[in-house]
Amino acid sequence: MRINAFIPLIFAALAFNAQAVEFEYLGLYSDIRQSSQSQDCGGFDIELWAIRGKSARSNITGLLRLVDGNCDKSPRPIFNGHLDLRTGDLTFDVPMAEAPVLSVGAFKGALKDGSLMGTLTLTNGEPLQGNTQEMSVKVNRKQDR
Structure with a gap:
């Protein structure tokens, strides 16, 4: 399922930049847990790919899945x-949800030594209305798929 969601991202990146690009898999970072009692899931996973260019700054693409209850939540593309x-x-x-209530997420942090750490800020509706939630993120890279 993740590969099917990732294919449009590859084509979009290639269409945007006609130069040769190289994709590097950076890994899956996840803390999703399933309750043995209710079978509900909670947490998130972030799967990342670098789109390499010639600079010291790399464009990143990937998928984020935020789970609260249903374990089969679809991932959202990272942009x-x-x-x-x-x-x-x-x-x-x-993007976390569509209209009528727009919800977006923004991550700011670091990827170092096999760990992803930082803050994921979720905003529902207008940011000025105070519907913002911050989540601390600190997870290690999962072993190969």
Whole structure:
């Protein structure tokens, strides 16, 4: 399912930039847990790919799945992703829901030594209305798929 969701991202990146690009799998970072009693799931997973160019800054694409209850939530595409190859600083945005209530997420943090850490900020509706929630993120890379 993840590969099917990722294919349009590849074509979009190629269409946007006619230069040769190289994709590098950066890994799956997840803390999703399933309750043995209710069988509900909670947590998130973030799967990342770098779109390599010639600069010290790399464009990032991927998928984010935020789960609260139903374990079969569909992942959302990551956009506006940037990784500083020298410092490990990572930022990206992700749409979380569609109209009538727009919900977006923004991540700011770092990818270092096999760990993803930072803050995921979720905003429902207008940011000025105070519908913002921050989640602390600190997870290690999962072993190969």
